[in-house]
Amino acid sequence: MKIRDIIKDKEVTLSFEVFPPKTDAGYEAVEKAAAEIAALKPDFMSVTYGAGGGTSKNTVNIAADLQNKYGTPVLAHLTCVSSTKEHVKEVVREYKEKGIENIMALRGDIPKEGRICYDYDHAMQLIYDIKSIDDSICIGGACYPEGHVECARQSEDIEHLKEKVAAGCDFLTTQMFFDNSTLYQFLYRIREKGIDVPVLPGIMPITNAKQVARSVALSGSTIPQKMKIMVDRFADDPEKMKEAGIIYASDQIIDLISNGVSHIHVYSMNKPDIAAGIMRNLATIIR
C-alpha cells in the first residue's frame, strides 16, 4: 500500500524504523527485531539504507520480508551519493520486483574519505531517476527543521527543499528534533513558501546517555534543557533512563497530535521494547 494513501485515509498514523545490519552475521538479529516491531501493527515501517550502498541487499530483503511475510506496508530507503546511476536503477527494479511501492529518496552523507562516484549531487536527481523508472512509486524525501548541517542559511535549505518536493516527493519525513516548537516554526516557514506535502515528524526516543552525543553528532539537533536534565537525572540507571526516554518521546508525540501534526514516524532503531513502550503509551490515542 502506498504511504500517500495510508496518511490520506487515517487521521493519525504511527510508523517505526529499522536499519539493516552492516554484515551478514547480524542479519538474523535485525530480522527478529523487525518482526517483533511489525507485530505491534504500525501503519508502516521504514528500512534504512547503508550510507555507502554496500549493504543494499539487506535493505531489500528486510523490506521485502516485512511486507510480504508480515503484511506491513514498507518504506524502503535509497541513497545515491556513493552509487552509480546503474546501481540505483538496479535497486529500484529490485524493490519493484519485490512489490515495494514506497521509496525514501535520499542523497546520503558525503563520505569523509571523499566521494568515489559523481553520478548524483542531490536527492532531487534521484527522485527524477526513480520517477523515470516508475512514475507510480510513492516517494518520500528528508527535511530538516533546524536546517541541514551543510547549509549555512535555513532559507536556502528551504528553497532547495521546495525544488526537491517539486521533483516529485509525496511526503517529507523530518530529521529528529527534541523541542516541538522547532517543528512548528519550520512548518510555518515551509507552508509560507508553498511547500504543501504532508510532513511526518521524526521522533527519536533518547533512552541512554551515549545516544545524546551520537544524535547531536549525526543530526546537529539541539538538545533542550529539559532533556539534558532528564538524562543527567537518570543516566546511571538504565531501566529508569529507558522509561524516561520513552515517556519524553510519547509526550512529544501527544503534543504534536494535539496540534494537528498527526502522522508520526519513530526512529525505533531496531529496539522492539522501545517501539512497544511508545505504542503502549499511545494505543488509545492513535486508534
Ligand code: FAD
Ligand atoms: P539533499 O536533499 O540532496 O540535501 C543535501 C544538502 O544539499 C542540503 O544542505 C540541501 O540544502 C543542499 N541542496 C539540495 N539541493 C541543492 C541544489 N540544487 N543546489 C545546492 N544545494 C542543494 N542516510 C543514509 O545513509 N541512509 C538512510 O537510510 C537515511 N535515512 C534518512 C531518513 C531521514 C528522514 C533523514 C532526515 C535523513 C536520513 N539519512 C539517511 C541522512 C541523509 O542521507 C543525510 O542527512 C544527507 O546529508 C542529506 O540527504 P538528503 O536526501 O536530505 O539530501
